[in-house]
Structures are given as C-alpha cells and as structure tokens.
Amino acid sequence: MNYSDLCMQYVASGIDLLEKLINVHVCRFQMAAEPVNLNEFQELARLALPKMYYDFYAGGAEDEHTLKENVEAFHRITFRPRILVDVSRIDLSTTILDYKISAPIIIAPTALHKLANPEGEVATARAAASCNTIMVLSFTSSSSIEEVAASCNAVRFYQLYVFKKRDIAATLVQRAERNGFKALVLTADTPRLGRREADIKNKMITPPLKNLEGLLSTKVSSVRILKLMPRDHGCFFKLEGFRMAKIYYKLTNFDQGDTYS
Numbered sequence: 001m002n003y004s005d006l007c008m009q010y011v012a013s014g015i016d017l018l019e020k021l022i023n024v025h026v027c028r029f030q031m032a033a034e035p036v037n038l039n040e041f042q043e044l045a046r047l048a049l050p051k052m053y054y055d056f057y058a059g060g061a062e063d064e065h066t067l068k069e070n071v072e073a074f075h076r077i078t079f080r081p082r083i084l085v086d087v088s089r090i091d092l093s094t095t096i097l098d099y100k101i102s103a104p105i106i107i108a109p110t111a112l113h114k115l116a117n118p119e120g121e122v123a124t125a126r127a128a129a130s131c132n133t134i135m136v137l138s139f140t141s142s143s144s145i146e147e148v149a150a151s152c153n154a155v156r157f158y159q160l161y162v163f164k165k166r167d168i169a170a171t172l173v174q175r176a177e178r179n180g181f182k183a184l185v186l187t188a189d190t191p192r193l194g195r196r197e198a199d200i201k202n203k204m205i206t207p208p209l210k211n212l213e214g215l216l217s218t219k220v221s222s223v224r225i226l227k228l229m230p231r232d233h234g235c236f237f238k239l240e241g242f243r244m245a246k247i248y249y250k251l252t253n254f255d256q257g258d259t260y261s
C-alpha cells in the first residue's frame, strides 16, 4: 500500500492527517506480527482507516440486527468431519456460469474500495485473478469499469442497481459488456439505502464514483452517502427489473421514457 497516497486521500477528504499518520504507524508496527485470521485483519483496518471509512465498511443499518445475525448464522454452521478418507488430493474447484474457479468463493460486490486503498477495485481485481476466482464489481465502485478491466485477466461480473432513470443503468451495462464483463449480478434488496446511523453521525463523504460521472446530475464526489441516490435517480427493484435487465443485457431497445415507482 502506498501510504503517502492514502494520506493525501485523507487530506482531500478533510480528515485529520496527524491522527491518520499515528494510526497508520501503529498499524504498521502491529503488522510485524502477521494477521492470522479475518478478525485480526479487521482490527488492523480499524487502526489504519479513518473512523468514517471503517464505520462504513464495518457497520450496518439501524440497530445492526441483521449484521449481528449474519455473523451468528455463520457460527451456527459446523463441518461434519469425515475420517479415514483419502485427502492426498483435495480439489475445491467448481464452476459458476461455466467459469472454473479455485473454490466456491467469489468476491461479492462492495462499494468504494478507494476508501481503504488508493488502488481501489483495481487491487481487488488483481487479488481475484491471483486466487483464480471471480470478482463482482460494484455499481458504486470507486475505480472505473475500464480501469478494472485493464488491470488483470480476472473473470469479472458487473453488479447492477436498476435505476428509475434507465439510461444510467443501460449505459453502464453496455460499458461493462464492451470491457469484457461476463455477467450481470442484480441487487434486489436495495430499493432504498438502509438508514446507516454511523454514516449519518460521521457525516460520511465519498470519493468520486467514476462510473457515474456525467450520468448523474448530483455532485457525487462530495455528497453524503445517504444522498447518493436521490429520489429521481433512486434504484428500485421488482419483477419488472428482471425484464429490464434482460433487455439491457441484449442491449436493444430499452424504453427510456417509462417510469416505475
């Protein structure tokens, strides 16, 4: 990670540089002992990132009930040991949409990777390539579709929010397809963004969403995240969304004028 770039990014975001330098150095000191599990990576992230950004990645909506329940759900899963079997050759590889991957794990779409690293989603795509898995690029990525496509040969899917303003989504799908993205991943559970209380308290600001430049009238580079998708652009989803997505993917004849609520 290029720390000076990271610090410059913090300064640009109006975040206190001294505090971050201290945290980054504490973090690097602690890095002497390599993290051995996800919890330790999370703790390093907490030390290195501005609170505003850490809270964005780590937090959930309202009382964070679902967030806690997600963690609990994983705790309820146990492995059934199988003994006296030949483990000399272990193969976890599988296929998704005919693309072979090393294990049944792909990178889910998550927004705004540049909050954590100046390379943003480009670095994530390279990680996907080196692990021989698939990256799903978020609709609200901080690196552009083209930058991610040029960075490596990872198999890439593109996550789509179906916007009321259909031309926005259609334009992005066309760009993704032109740049070798292999499939669309439709997000159906975000007709409105959750009420993320930490983001409200932190007065969360975002880096520019490069893919939306020139498409949204909103000045997305400095708005609070809750205003990112204002009413007239807001994403929505119902069965109709599937029809639209299908049309987008064929890239023909979408009804630009129609409105849905």
Ligand SMILES: Cc1cc2nc3c(=O)[nH]c(=O)nc-3n(C[C@H](O)[C@H](O)[C@H](O)COP(=O)(O)O)c2cc1C
Pocket (backbone or CB within 6 Å): 056, 057, 058, 070, 108, 109, 110, 111, 138, 139, 140, 159, 187
């Ligand atoms: C910080 C963060 C950002 C996310 N951003 C997006 C996004 O931009 N688009 C999307 O479809 N899902 C997004 N998600 C949802 C994830 O793709 C995933 O569905 C969700 O985290 C549930 O998986 P988990 O239980 O493994 O975290 C985001 C999740 C997190 C934690």
